[in-house]
Amino acid sequence: MATTTITRNRRGRDRFAGPVVMTFLYTFLAVFALASAFPFYYMLVTATYRTVDILRIPPPIWFGSALMQNYNQLLEQGSLPYFWTSVYNSVAIASVHTIAVLFFCSLAGYGFAKFRFPGREGMFTFLLATLMVPGALGLIPSFIVMRALHWIETWYPLIVPGMANAFGIFWMRQYIESAIPNEMMDAARIDGAKEFRIFWAIILPVIAPALGALAILTFMGKWNEFQFPLLILKDQMTYTLPVALSTLRSLRGTEIGVQILGSSIAIVPILTVFVSASRQFMSGLTAGAVK
Amino acid sequence: MATTTFTVAEQKAQDRRTRRKEAKRNVWAYVFVAPFFFLYSIFGLFPLVYGMWLSLHQWDGISPMKWVGFLNYIKLFTVDDIWWQAISNTVWLFVGATIPQLLLAMILAFIINSGYIRFKDFFRAAYFMPFVASAVAVGILFSSLFGLQYGMFNFFLSFFGVEKIDWLGSAFWLKPSIIMVTVWQWTGYSMIIFLAGLQSINPELYEAARVDGADTNDVFWKITMPLMRPVILFQVVTSIIGAMQNFDIPVMLAGGTQSSAPGGTDHAGLTAMMQLYWSAFKYNTGSKSGFGYASAMSFILFFIIVTFSYLYNRANGRNLTED
Numbered sequence: 001m002a003t004t005t006i007t008r009n010r011r012g013r014d015r016f017a018g019p020v021v022m023t024f025l026y027t028f029l030a031v032f033a034l035a036s037a038f039p040f041y042y043m044l045v046t047a048t049y050r051t052v053d054i055l056r057i058p059p060p061i062w063f064g065s066a067l068m069q070n071y072n073q074l075l076e077q078g079s080l081p082y083f084w085t086s087v088y089n090s091v092a093i094a095s096v097h098t099i100a101v102l103f104f105c106s107l108a109g110y111g112f113a114k115f116r117f118p119g120r121e122g123m124f125t126f127l128l129a130t131l132m133v134p135g136a137l138g139l140i141p142s143f144i145v146m147r148a149l150h151w152i153e154t155w156y157p158l159i160v161p162g163m164a165n166a167f168g169i170f171w172m173r174q175y176i177e178s179a180i181p182n183e184m185m186d187a188a189r190i191d192g193a194k195e196f197r198i199f200w201a202i203i204l205p206v207i208a209p210a211l212g213a214l215a216i217l218t219f220m221g222k223w224n225e226f227q228f229p230l231l232i233l234k235d236q237m238t239y240t241l242p243v244a245l246s247t248l249r250s251l252r253g254t255e256i257g258v259q260i261l262g263s264s265i266a267i268v269p270i271l272t273v274f275v276s277a278s279r280q281f282m283s284g285l286t287a288g289a290v291k
Numbered sequence: 292m293a294t295t296t297f298t299v300a301e302q303k304a305q306d307r308r309t310r311r312k313e314a315k316r317n318v319w320a321y322v323f324v325a326p327f328f329f330l331y332s333i334f335g336l337f338p339l340v341y342g343m344w345l346s347l348h349q350w351d352g353i354s355p356m357k358w359v360g361f362l363n364y365i366k367l368f369t370v371d372d373i374w375w376q377a378i379s380n381t382v383w384l385f386v387g388a389t390i391p392q393l394l395l396a397m398i399l400a401f402i403i404n405s406g407y408i409r410f411k412d413f414f415r416a417a418y419f420m421p422f423v424a425s426a427v428a429v430g431i432l433f434s435s436l437f438g439l440q441y442g443m444f445n446f447f448l449s450f451f452g453v454e455k456i457d458w459l460g461s462a463f464w465l466k467p468s469i470i471m472v473t474v475w476q477w478t479g480y481s482m483i484i485f486l487a488g489l490q491s492i493n494p495e496l497y498e499a500a501r502v503d504g505a506d507t508n509d510v511f512w513k514i515t516m517p518l519m520r521p522v523i524l525f526q527v528v529t530s531i532i533g534a535m536q537n538f539d540i541p542v543m544l545a546g547g548t549q550s551s552a553p554g555g556t557d558h559a560g561l562t563a564m565m566q567l568y569w570s571a572f573k574y575n576t577g578s579k580s581g582f583g584y585a586s587a588m589s590f591i592l593f594f595i596i597v598t599f600s601y602l603y604n605r606a607n608g609r610n611l612t613e614d
Binding site for chain 1: 316317319320321322323324326327328329330331333334335337338339341342345352395399402403405407408412413414415416417418419420421423424425426427428429431432433434435436438440441442443446475478479483528532535536538539542543564567568571572582585586589590592593596600
């Protein structure tokens, strides 16, 4: 990895990086790392206490023993009896959506990267322009469209519209353009392979790293999505996890331990995935920001 | 090299074949990119146009639409105080969160990129963690941390002799609380983008500057900053677009998810997007609500986003020419 900096120069290093400066820099970084991580630690600890034990001075800072009590209360009638259904809904929606995104975005990204067709420039510019249109503009009319399609209370509004999205296509195009030499396709064409088969059997395996990053990013976005599901899903059985959690707040506003346990179940899986694949994840995010 | 000779006719036939092959291949390219244009026209473009049409009507979503011309806009601009309070809240939250967030992200990115620091991957991952967490869950988590009597923050501050702060209950502290959570959640993301920008700068530029006798200060202002300008521009514009639609965190911290009025004490935490959402889908009665009225809100919001982005672009452009 490139450590390209102002301070490569030997003299610069001596001048600016004395022990005092180094201590200061590490302290600075550590303080913010702690601030980033602390709420997660607090979350895990608090999920193991009854509310009465959370609401005291000093607040608990080490794990307690009420995890199962909180869990049982989370699933009680009057809390979220369909909690695991919501988890299932979230997993299913995010998975199906992610698979569709990977397919359609890599297909279109390949189209834009490796074909010189009339209208390509204009179409791609249009695609990039749509990234700048704020979603707020479409919220109400989208709802009406979904109602007209009888898609309210279904998963379609959360899965279908973003299947081929501008960010994903842009990200796949950038990758395919640089990672795939034209000779690869030409060789396949000489062998008589069909265009779709070239994409499926030759291109897809090569772009796996880019697909991985896009997959994590898409899954996370869908897993955490709140506003649109809140609008579309009205029945407890169809709730996604964030919608369920937001209603838990109004149902069990005073039960902090229970709410935080529910939140942990929304956060921990995605955090685990992130920690194990953080490099790919971050490379996915910087696409578009840096040319 | 062997020379092959073609007759003119053969050459032409060959060209035709290549062209036909090219055309056939291009047909596939259209098929490959078609899903996006198909989906976008139904779920992106059509709603946009339809929303414009809606904003000229009064409609509760059930009874027939009633044409009102620009009345919704006129009402919004003249008699709807809460809407403008929501806009002003949104702008304050944007300014209050974006400036510290980008500055802090920039400083962290510089330190991590400076070449002095080990454990880079650890720090990067640590700062980035908050970004992956669901905003709803984060809202619940911070509601507890912000607790008045027993919250962790007030407990911590009590060691410094600070009186208990009513973070979420008082109109004064609600915005700083929302800002803190926003900065907490987004700084890592901004830092990763800055870091990628810094790493994409060609090291030879720095070496050349050194050879020419530039000091660190010169290098920073004459090389790093100008080259980082597009990255900063990207960050500011995406922040404007995101912050003007601020919804999840304020909804969770300032209440009102089911039926109660959102925004907390004196609407201090009411954002434009919340007001839009509630006007369209919750308060479906009265003259200052409904699909048409809320659609007009969304276009005002859009106009504000475009204006801010344009102004920033222009200010940025002017600086460039001054240099």
